[in-house]
Amino acid sequence: MAADSEPETDSAPESDLMDKIVNLSKRRGFVFPSAEIYGGFRSTYDYGPIGVLLLRNVKDAWWRSMVQLRDDIVGIDAAILSPSAIWQASGHLENFTDPLVDCKVCQERFRLDKLDDPHTCPNCAAADSFTEARQFNLMFKTQAGPVSGAGTEAYLRPETAQGMFVDFANVLQSSRKKPPFGIAQVGKSFRNEITPGNFVFRTREFEQMEMEFFVPPDEAAQWYEYWCQERYQWYIDLGIPESKLRLRPHDDDELSHYSSGTSDVEFLFPWGWDELEGIANRGDYDLTQHMNASGEKLDYFDPVTNSRYTPHVIEPAAGATRTMMAFLLAAYDEEEVKGETRVVLHLHHRLAPYQVAVLPLSKKDTLTPLAREVLRSLQPHFMCDYDETQNIGKRYRRQDELGTPYCVTIDFDSLDDGAVTVRDRDSMDQERIAIPDLVDHLRARLT
Ligand code: GAP
Numbered sequence: 001m002a003a004d005s006e007p008e009t010d011s012a013p014e015s016d017l018m019d020k021i022v023n024l025s026k027r028r029g030f031v032f033p034s035a036e037i038y039g040g041f042r043s044t045y046d047y048g049p050i051g052v053l054l055l056r057n058v059k060d061a062w063w064r065s066m067v068q069l070r071d072d073i074v075g076i077d078a079a080i081l082s083p084s085a086i087w088q089a090s091g092h093l094e095n096f097t098d099p100l101v102d103c104k105v106c107q108e109r110f111r112l113d114k115l116d117d118p119h120t121c122p123n124c125a126a127a128d129s130f131t132e133a134r135q136f137n138l139m140f141k142t143q144a145g146p147v148s149g150a151g152t153e154a155y156l157r158p159e160t161a162q163g164m165f166v167d168f169a170n171v172l173q174s175s176r177k178k179p180p181f182g183i184a185q186v187g188k189s190f191r192n193e194i195t196p197g198n199f200v201f202r203t204r205e206f207e208q209m210e211m212e213f214f215v216p217p218d219e220a221a222q223w224y225e226y227w228c229q230e231r232y233q234w235y236i237d238l239g240i241p242e243s244k245l246r247l248r249p250h251d252d253d254e255l256s257h258y259s260s261g262t263s264d265v266e267f268l269f270p271w272g273w274d275e276l277e278g279i280a281n282r283g284d285y286d287l288t289q290h291m292n293a294s295g296e297k298l299d300y301f302d303p304v305t306n307s308r309y310t311p312h313v314i315e316p317a318a319g320a321t322r323t324m325m326a327f328l329l330a331a332y333d334e335e336e337v338k339g340e341t342r343v344v345l346h347l348h349h350r351l352a353p354y355q356v357a358v359l360p361l362s363k364k365d366t367l368t369p370l371a372r373e374v375l376r377s378l379q380p381h382f383m384c385d386y387d388e389t390q391n392i393g394k395r396y397r398r399q400d401e402l403g404t405p406y407c408v409t410i411d412f413d414s415l416d417d418g419a420v421t422v423r424d425r426d427s428m429d430q431e432r433i434a435i436p437d438l439v440d441h442l443r444a445r446l447t
Contacts, residue, residue, distance in 0.1 A: 055321065187207065405424070405425045
């Protein structure tokens with residue numbers, strides 16, 4: 001089969017990139033506004049058939065690099081519902097607040113520290129119309145059990161991190177790890193954000209990928225540097241261009257209540273540089289707080305020096321949903337191909353929702369049995385889509401928009417020669433491959 005000619009590339013202008021990503025997300029099934037048939041619900045989002053695959057691949061890529069490929073990090077999956085004792089000890093009940101101001105003219109509410117101009121309301125442009133800032137706690141409070149009263153209040157966790165501190169002794173004992181070692185977790189967190197926005201960048205329900213790395217105190221500085229570099233490189237390895245990624249150390253006045261040093265991995269979003277992940281040197285703050293509050297030993301006995309110490313913690317804390325959005329933004333491209341615009345997501349193969357699409361050239365019964373046989377042979381190895389509607393050109397364009405690296409087309413010649421056409425998403429080159437060689441051919445390119 002003839003290959004399509006090489007495209008002349010025209011990059012999409014940054015200004016309307018967000019709109020394009022939001023539209024593509026809805027149209028192709030990445031992300032939908034939640035409860036849309038009821039008018040939507042306060043910046044919440046649902047991940048559709050394609051988005052759930054992409055988000056899962058982001059989380060799997062993180063887990064692979066943090067847990068699977070290492071022998072010094074183990075994983076957990078801790079409860080989301082948690083007692084106030086945890087958040088009392090961690091400092092969140094007292095400190096996990098944002099400064100809230102109301103505009104006295106239009107009654108809109110804002111986070112003071114996120115306003116471009118703290119004297120002008122961005123909604124109605126009134127000058128000096130804000131109330132005094134008051135500290136608003138971001139945790140969602142609820143009640144565990146049918147009877148309300150003292151001791152029944154519970155919180156939806158605002159970060160996954162505390163699970164790793166509270167389970168420290170259980171993990172240490174059961175895994176037989178010793179510092180330096182880490183505990184990793186991926187899961188939902190909840191924050192009653194004053195101003196959610198920018199699509200899934202800041203939402204009240206989101207997913208985090210966090211790892212607490214417990215180290216001897218005198219090794220904390222070197223491990224902090226190590227994790228800053230490791231985490232920066234993870235995004236580069238998965239296809240974020242260096243021009244859109246930077247590591248930015250926090251100024252002292254930005255540091256969280258627990259941190260003695262933090263650097264953010266920042267991505268160049270359409271609105272400017274913003275945070276994907278924070279790498280924090282938390283010292284022994286958390287283990288000490290929980291040790292004092294619970295009365296349990298959360299330290300480490302070093303048999304070599306015959307002494308106990310409280311490990312210090314280096315924490316790389318990333319947002320899965322926010323990171324998924326950055327991968328989408330970085331992958332989006334528009335190219336001119338034969339006078340038409342081709343929208344394509346150049347997603348890394350590990351992240352692509354579908355790795356392979358199986359496309360019979362026609363819906364006719366003559367091709368369907370062979371096409372389904374090819375599909376069944378690929379499914380154990382790759383996440384596959386199967387699509388037999390519309391003309392083949394439109395189906396290629398749809399797979400380009402989903403970021404599918406390879407399309408496998410079964411045509412009438414396939415019935416005679418037992419071969420199929422494999423089309424590459426990025427180059428649009430096409431190759432004829434014998435069906436018995438297909439799995440190996442694709443595996444060599446996808447892994
Ligand atoms: N345990 C430390 C911690 O939670 P954080 O900087 O507050 O640190 C870590 O959160 C990451 O979680 C952020 O870098 C961001 O990617 C993600 N994140 C935080 N709040 C979020 C929100 N409201 N919506 C989406 N992602 C959020």
